Amino acid sequence: MTIDSRSAVSAGVADRGSAAFEGRAVGESWGRVAARSKVRGELQHAADEALRPCLDVVVTRSTRPHAEILGVDAARAKAVDGVVDVVTGADLHALLGDAIFTGPAFADQPCLAVGKVRYVGEPVAAVIARGRAAARAGAEEVAVDYRELDPVHDVDAAVRGAPFVHDELRPSVVFGDLAHLRGIRDTNVNYEYVLRHGDPVEPPPGSVTVSDEFWCPPTHHVPIELPFTAAWRDGDRLEILSTTQTPSYVRQSVADLLGLPLASVRVRTAPLGGSFGAKMYDRLEPLAAALAWTRRTAVRIAVSREEAFLLTTRHGAAVTGSMTADADGNIVAADADVRYDTGAYADVGPRITAKSGMVASGPYRIAQAHVRSRCVYTNKPSAGPFRGFGVPQVTWSHESLVDELARARGEDPAAFRRRNLLREGDVSVVGTPMHSADFVGCLDAVTAALDWESPLERPTGRYRRGRGVAVGIKAVLTPTISNAVLQLNQDGSATLLISTVDMGQGSDTIMAQIAAEPLCLPEGAVRVVAADTDVTPYDTITAGSRSTYHSGNAVRRAAEAMRDKLIEIAAARFGVAATDVKITGDGLVSTQTQQKASIPELLHAHFGARGTTLTTEADFRTTWQPYDKRTGRSPQVTEHWFAGAAAAQLTVDTATGRVHVEHLAIAGDVGRAINPALVEQQLTGAAIMGVGHALFDQLVFDEGQIVNGTLLDYQLPSIHDVPDRITPIVVENPHRTGPYGAKGVGETTIIPLAPAIANAVRDAIGIRFTRLPLTSERILDALAAQEEPS
Template structure:
């Protein structure tokens, strides 16, 4: 029986349910020291003096590191970030001095004895102020930093500019009956993975190299970033990743890692562990990037979109971190899964004196879809068109051209929306159970491309006992990578699922892989597995033919057993290898998949770099109940559908879809990292609230299928699109329920109540009419 497509239990389930799974936070090594960090209390200040003498005298302290001890900078796109602040601090919570001691308690106590003198500097606390001509510069030396080839504005706070244009915008707007202009904002969010940022680093003086055990979604990219920062060859750094307690786009930069490395340099031979407290994780690690989105959309009276122009202003925080790509690629999702003849965006990201912000599940699509789908409903309501109908009227079909002219194949554009609408009874109104409660329904849909081109390599190895080992650097961050990759490997080779194992990702032994990000792992690693699996299969059958003296063409490998056609089972894979026992034998195959050069990427001239190897489309429909006296929104039901290609593990797809709704709901209603004078005002989980079991509505997960010509076993991706449609679906339902439109996230009870009261006041002023548009 094949494994792909079946509802198999996750391969990591038993380890996780028995408490034996080892996460980054569980790692303990002999001689390991524990780190603690002194962080900046200022949003922007010059460091005048650092005195570590008292801290060094604390019993148990083995190393104290300051910025001057680690004279390097890192950054995936702009090398702008010091390991520890050197001469100035740029956000509240920035690491300034680190201490390593025998125990975490000693380290934390010692950190408090470090004295730092600061001289305050004027701070930039939001994106708009960062653009002011007289704004203080967060990085006066931006122009001099090593960076990639993206556009910046020198001697300003603008560290990224990206533009895209396709079609005749002027003609599109000229043709429009109505032009809508609206502004939307999306807030800063914490990824709030249950496992905080944690890393153990060891320095090896003989090789001048490092080993880093960490919880990250990208071992090779982290290795590259670290090596580049330290001026080392990439193989001088080894990154090992076990189980990761959640990432959601958050564990992709040097956070705990930077501090651990800084301390390990000072304590050769002693591994140093650094684990962020939850408060540090909330306030000083990477957050979702806040965005202001201005949308201008031309529409015919029948709802047909003629043109859309978008301006994005992203608050990138104090360091560029992983955010440049978000600012460059994220805005594409603002055009939605809609045929729009002319599109343009201008995206600017600015430095501010807040914690670094960057990627979050969806890589900018949560912010872009918020704007797009809110405005789609505003358009529909103004024009008197059903919100489902306007989306149908403009929706993509397979074979349409995408925003860069690339022909869209392998997507099921229509079904997600239709299925979620049907699932919540779109068009019917449920009665609210009490006079102060109002019910409403809302829809939203979104499209996400994947990072292109990227590549994945795998090595498959059959052990002497016949078990299949998959060596690839695709950490299990929770999204089910280990299970789907094991399933595909089992089928590609012809062994049972329980004969497959995926050791922890290790850059020293795993071949190169792109990041576990952009919903790319199933597709890219799966393609490499498919190729390598076929090769292993050939080798296994050749070996069997040799040993059994049968023509390999007459042999088949299924469920780990070699079967001779017309004869029956002859030997298991393990038995075959055992026959080479004295001499010894492994079967090994490697393969690489890259999306580069695929004919599917053909686009209009000059726009090929925008192409994507696949698209994911998702839709959600929400039914909510609003308490008109308190402003509290209760989400009653959410139907969520995603086009996944073919599901490798339907349970895993449902987990992602349901989990996306939970996260999207939590983001939409509860979450906001509130900045107050440069300091996060709600930096504990007591005040930064995320959804619990009691907040969860009925969720209807719907897996939609499509045929993608290059997808391994038909599978595309699912992780990101699951979350982006929830917030606009809820906001649209809110408008349906009580007639108010909120364009800023989150939809807090206070904000909802204020909007309801303002609407009531308008109605009274308008002469008591209760009609709502």
């Protein structure tokens, strides 16, 4: 594999690489924090930490997709040597009441099944034991008596009617806009978002319409680090160490579960070994908290790789879509009916349904658009957030349709997109204007990287070559809140307190850069403290590519406040006006008198002591205007947009059905790259994950049971699946309110990836695939069908 950086910003960094430190931090490719210790295996993840003695918890899992629990017999389990106790959902429900039903959108998921199980693998009883082996042995001995109920596995069958996964809907009290759903019965559809833009009209003469049915299967995140939670009672407080992207959410959720004040719940994280959305909201924490609190003990839940597959998945999604272009090649209408399979529990599915539904017709100027997006219960493991937050599934539809529309008109797919893409200031079909979202720039960058205009060498034998392109749009989660506390230490180092969780995306590196910039601090001077709700302030979540913009803005504000404080102190010392004091890499300097003081000198003199700290804090909040219930539109539905594009050149082996990606170009408009190297790594990492989704990555179910839920069978891209050449391109159109113009980047290139590959396969062999992934079996079956005389 060659990583072939084309970014202007990167070239600039390389040029500046040897220059002396000039007090600049933003735009520099500072080394990734903890990279060395990660490579050496020295970094301490949550499960590596030395804790007080904990009892191990292993759960007994349901073997039925849908059943009433008639009884749980724990006698044999309790007899296992080392087993301390066995706890059921009924036990916890008796102690905690309906508070044991938790979830970010719907309060529908119990940490142990109460009365009913709704998927194969659902926790039914928790075995608490001295040592994991004993807990595991005990969990195998718990006997559960079931009365089977009819299950529903297929999302469209679930939309049509019975059987129902839940008797009635239980929206969380947190969200006012879901209140009208409370108590609704006899449905598996827990949420519906509708977008209506423009009035439907007859297509004008000369129009072309394409339509199809699309399917993206559920997938799993497979972070290297397995989920882990430990919880213990410390007097009247509960302490939790957990692998979570959402420590602030977990604190609130656990406080609600146990009826505790927020100050009595401490949630701590360690650096995550990857997550991609797998470690968010309520995972292992409610069970660990309930057991530790009610049993007055310390517990630890360390799940196996096989169990991790059951904790959360990416939503499978069906899309029925159509698109119409008029005689001039302008897209005049788009229609999408989206069904997200959220599994047995809603998790954040309703939010995904709305946020992804609003972009289901793509980043195009379209006169008339209609979207119906539904979140549907089935008897499968709960689906939740996954890099892209539901958007890759609808992009699979619109970028396949746009491609077919261009081909139906006999037009180049890139040129057709270019004509129709949204530009700066354009108002999208959802009603919100575009800013700092350069779709055309991204499209042009990736097609130029592939030399799109030059003729492609197209062999006619066994191997066929093709090129494809796709673009993607996503809205950032809005409204959200971030806070930052900055302590400048007397020696000129700084300690940054934020609840953003570094899970490999590099936030500890770039937040340090943002903090360093106004203070002219050098690389390595700012330490970011791991999230700890006793110490670090509230942050909505580390997810949805929101941290660079939101936490970044809070950090920038805190750092600028710190700079102002330093200038004030220096002005008093120098006896000049604050406006005459500048901060440089060497410290504070008076432009009037040329007096100088380094930060250590200044603070030592100011406090009269060594080791002192100067503290500032800041917050950053975004607001939105809720979308109109009837039209689904809003003039401010999101704080900003992500824009990305991907282009692929590949060959298809028509004998084996294997796709070989020769060159993959990817681009994202990140506003401004705080750290160009890390931005390119995010663009590249998301793209490689997307190659997996395009070609083989999927969870396979049989009657509700995962059949490939081990790493012997689950398919992930290895180094041999990585394209021969990858060109990541950073596009920069600064956002007017981003920190130094920056926006996030973690999801941008996974969004258009699968359709870019499929469009290239379409180009190579003339076949449109509508179902992911494009396995060799699907490709050979389609080639065989193509050869049959029709």
